[in-house]
Amino acid sequence: MRIIVCVKQICYVYARTGMDPEQNFLAPEDKIYRVNPYDEVAVELALKVKELHGAGEVIILTLGTIIAETELRRCLAMGADHLYWIDRGDKMDPWHKSGFLARAVKDIGADLVLCGKESLDTQNGQVGAFMAHHLGVPFVSAITELTIDEDSPSARVRRSAGRGLREVIECPLPAVFSVDLGFHELRLPTYKNKKKALSMPIQKLSYREEITVPKTISINIFTPRPRSKRVPAPDSRLAAYDRIEQLLTGSRIEKKGMVLSGDPESQAEGIISFLREHGFLEERLG
């Protein structure tokens, strides 16, 4: 049983103690680099399956610049066997991310792919579903428990369906599951494993070819008008009045327009010509 767990490294902001408005009042120590907690649970689930079946591999797959290496290695120390890294530093949307991840999954080969329900930073929760789409396999979201039947092969998962509802779903493998927190007690890595994880290689995967976007094509992007001003976070040292003032001046919408004058006919003419100018009315010829 080869299980790939997709792990996202996140920059988690837990405080705002900086002095610089340009940095949104963020100081370097306000951020911690860690792996997404949901993904940690996914690693734990995968390891439990591996332990139960006595054999198999748990492979960790990550994407983007390495910002939380210690935490990734901690995941390895928990008991994972390999760490693959897709070397793409650029900012991506979930569709592209899932595309690259799916390519890596195809290349590495796996019976099961697990990922976190969502990430703590963007909270889109889309990557897992998109990845299942790319791979053409079933997808179940927000699972909390996982049992594998290796003979069929299939998986029985329990997922939280919201409002206290639980669903038990049986699903053929290979599949993609996204993992919710559940009640799992995450294991502590032993010292021996921690030391071993320090020397384990990060296996690099390079994909130069871009992901194609077949279904939706953005032809044009319209920026909102009037252009939104960049609003710095209000300075907490100011008085309340000044802070509100600051907020208001930052986001004030200034109307741009003209007032027509004259008799009704000429005003109507004016409106029609404005609409024509801006392409709202088409000139009917003939």
Add this chain to the structure above:
Amino acid sequence: MLTAFDILLIGLALVIMVWGLSRRWSAWRMGQEENRSGDWAGLFTYIMGHKKILKNRNPGIAHLIVFWGFMIPLLIIIMAQFNFTIPPIPAQILSLLTDILGIALLAGTIFFLVRRVRSTRQGGPKKAIFSLFILLLVLITGFFAEGTRLSIVHPKFIWESPFGWLLSIGLPASPIFMQLMIRIHFFAVLFFIAALPFTVIRHLAAAPLNVFYRRKNPRGELKGIALDEGPIGANTIKDLSWKQLLDAEACVSCGRCDDNCPASISGKPLSPQKVIQDILEQMESLARNSVKTIDSTIPPLESRITTDEIWSCTTCMACVEHCPVFIEPMDKIIDMRRYQIMGKGLLPAEAKAMIRNLEIYGDVHGKGIAHRGDWALNLDVPPIADEGLNPEILLWVGCSGTFHPRYQEVSRAMVHILRTARVRFALLGKDELCCGDPARRLGEESLFLKLAQKNIHRLIEYHVKKIVTLCPHCFNTLKNEYPHIRGDSRSGEKVSIEVVHATEYVMNLIEKKRIVPTYPIGKRVAIHDPCYLGRVNHVYEPPREIIKSLPEIQLKELKRHHENGFCCGGGGGRMWLHEHLGRRINLIRAEEVSETEVDLLGTACPYCLMMLDDGIKALEKEKPPKVLDIVEMVASSIG
């Protein structure tokens, strides 16, 4: 006079004794290497004075009597077997001495025998009955032989053997009876000698050896482990050091550790004596099959000592304090914890979050270093990183002082005191991390080292000269443990930083009249000694001196105080573990507090403050004493 046959028997008994002792020697010698130096002067004063044994008064005195009553007559009797003459007067004095000490020994032995027979404790103590019985036989037959000899030789009173003479009145002048008594006496002595390594009497050899090799460095310092070499913690007894095994060898099951252990008293499964005895039993069984045992088949310590026992320890060091022969059950428990957490990754679930917080955020509450300065908001306390500050002291606030809402008040009180005394002080602020004590006492040595190295680097970087800590746990770690940790690679230099606890520093300020307590805060105050301040670092008097310097106040002592002080139940990482076994330790202590009628209870430790506050509130008394930190008391007294 001895015949050749007698000498042969004596030789045989001695050979058995030496053989037995050497087997036992090799048993505890199989432990890991540890560098310990002996201490002749310490051993001499210990044996002469019996100071530690006398802590338990009546048995202590009895032991002192038995010890001298055993040793001196033994020497005299051995000397008497050789052919030489001494002048009559010293000889008579020696004889008198032997007689008196013999009677004292008899009394002491009977005292112990009665004590053992009446003891309700299981295990250990009953084993001593046999040895005591042999000793009693030796004594009685000795006196009977002496009495018969006197009734044959000297029918009149002689002053050098008063008790012998007294006995001689009632005994027949029969040489056969005398010979019989002498033979029984002789065989009993031989049996005593030969049985020495196999009974409780072996503490005659093991206990002084353990005292000889006792620890010289401060008690608060846990023995570090070389993580990359050697075993990680203790899985089997082979992972313990030879000194730790010698500890087990020296134990006579006196039970003083159990009498003072908060876990034992509150009905938890832990008993320090059982831990030591279990180690001893495993050691003995391993020594019996040492030839055929390969390392992988040695039963783990866990097969006898359960994890519930291991996690019940509050590391309060009461067992270490009260052991008459300097056995330290605590460091074995810590070594077993180390194996649990670092070797197997096992830890009660509730404490995992704390360990994870330490890993990610560097503090036990998981608030993050960015929030380190929040408690001092609007107090304008300078961080040490500020230029041109040149502070006299660094105030080490600690995780509790920084993040715990209740203990933040104490931090602010301390700032108030320092301001009033016009002390130039600074904080590490965002550069401070947890000192690592909770991680280390739970057994997470690698995490402790990581935190400690970062902290040490900071302290060196800012050229800190003196540190004042609010929390006794930080105090102990900074003072006793940090000097033995290699800083990270960037700092090779050796620096010595003075570390004092807030109570010591405040007492000093009061003595120098830099602050003057003026306003009364309460009538009757009792002090709860934090373990890591009192028992571990011997800071007993500063808190009391401070209280005495406050106006209109009367200091009362609790039922258990000074080195007998009772743990609050929060140390050793127990603050983060559920207390689901036995009674709650803080409730037991709170009851003791409410027995002593006081208005205020002063302490000097964040854990004690919270645990006792909870405990006293849980008792729902009509007029509960208020639990305050001593620093707070001073702050409100100076106005």
